[in-house]
Amino acid sequence: MTSSELWTRANADRYDAEEAEMSSAAVLGPTLDFLAELAGGGRALEFAIGTGRVGVPLRERGVPVVGIELSEHMASVLRRKADEDTLPVVIGDMVATTVVPGEFTLVYLVYNTITNLLTQDEQVECFRNAARHLVPGGRFVIELGVPPLRFLPPGQVAVPFDVSEQHLGFDTFDLVEQILVSHHFTRDGDDGRYRRGNSRHRYAWPAELDLMARIAGLELERRVADWDGAPFSQDSAKHVSVWRKPA
Numbered sequence: 001m002t003s004s005e006l007w008t009r010a011n012a013d014r015y016d017a018e019e020a021e022m023s024s025a026a027v028l029g030p031t032l033d034f035l036a037e038l039a040g041g042g043r044a045l046e047f048a049i050g051t052g053r054v055g056v057p058l059r060e061r062g063v064p065v066v067g068i069e070l071s072e073h074m075a076s077v078l079r080r081k082a083d084e085d086t087l088p089v090v091i092g093d094m095v096a097t098t099v100v101p102g103e104f105t106l107v108y109l110v111y112n113t114i115t116n117l118l119t120q121d122e123q124v125e126c127f128r129n130a131a132r133h134l135v136p137g138g139r140f141v142i143e144l145g146v147p148p149l150r151f152l153p154p155g156q157v158a159v160p161f162d163v164s165e166q167h168l169g170f171d172t173f174d175l176v177e178q179i180l181v182s183h184h185f186t187r188d189g190d191d192g193r194y195r196r197g198n199s200r201h202r203y204a205w206p207a208e209l210d211l212m213a214r215i216a217g218l219e220l221e222r223r224v225a226d227w228d229g230a231p232f233s234q235d236s237a238k239h240v241s242v243w244r245k246p247a
């Protein structure tokens with residue numbers, strides 16, 4: 001399933017309720033602090049802004065935010081929270097859509113969304129597009145899980161990541177193509193039925209992203225394990241990485 005098939009009207013309407021925890025003050029507080037500091041009084045561009053989980057509260061903090069989003073359905077949910085003057089959104093592909101080149105102090109792409117780009121070429125082009133939009137000295141920030149391959153012993157085909165009453169989730173892997181498929185069984189209503197869904201992702205290691213950044217003319221400035229700035233280690237489940245466009 002490609003990302004454009006995934007972000008349907010029904011999925012867009014469910015998104016905010018299903019991502020309530022990811023929209024909590026505990027998660028968003030440190031995220032917004034981190035991004036607002038990097039924007040440093042300039043404009044921010046969110047790739048794949050979705051329903052505005054991060055972009056809308058960042059705008060409310062006073063950071064001018066523009067979004068690029070592939071799914072009109074996701075953008076229409078954002079529109080219920082912020083009008084076009086307050087938070088402009090361009091419908092398009094973050095790989096190629098240009099808003100205003102060289103205008104932003106910060107471009108950011110959160111919540112593993114670089115993996116929605118299913119080829120290395122597209123991911124490289126995404127870095128190039130971020131670099132295109134940055135002022136000299138501006139930053140590109142990515143939040144991304146470390147591929148959970150340490151949990152996949154030989155012979156095992158799936159790695160569970162959530163086992164709860166409401167949701168069963170596990171990943172399967174194609175180690176040759178660097179593709180991960182996330183499978184979800186989500187409780188739908190009170191009649192005990194589960195809705196099945198899956199999404200396809202191209203996973204990438206931090207070092208591969210650093211190379212993509214270099215191809216795009218960016219330099220790694222900082223890599224931490226979370227939005228609070230915990231040190232990144234070999235046991236980190238995810239990273240927040242900051243690349244800088246040379247001044």
Ligand SMILES: C[S@@+](CC[C@H](N)C(=O)[O-])C[C@H]1O[C@@H](n2cnc3c(N)ncnc32)[C@H](O)[C@@H]1O
Pocket residue numbers: 003004007047048049050051052053054068069070071074092093094095110111113116117
């Ligand atoms: C997991 S959601 C994240 C939304 C939002 N950034 C957040 O943190 O809640 C992924 C979003 O990426 C968008 N998306 C996927 N591929 C895209 C692409 N190539 N260009 C722009 N948006 C894309 C989807 O439509 C969806 O809204």
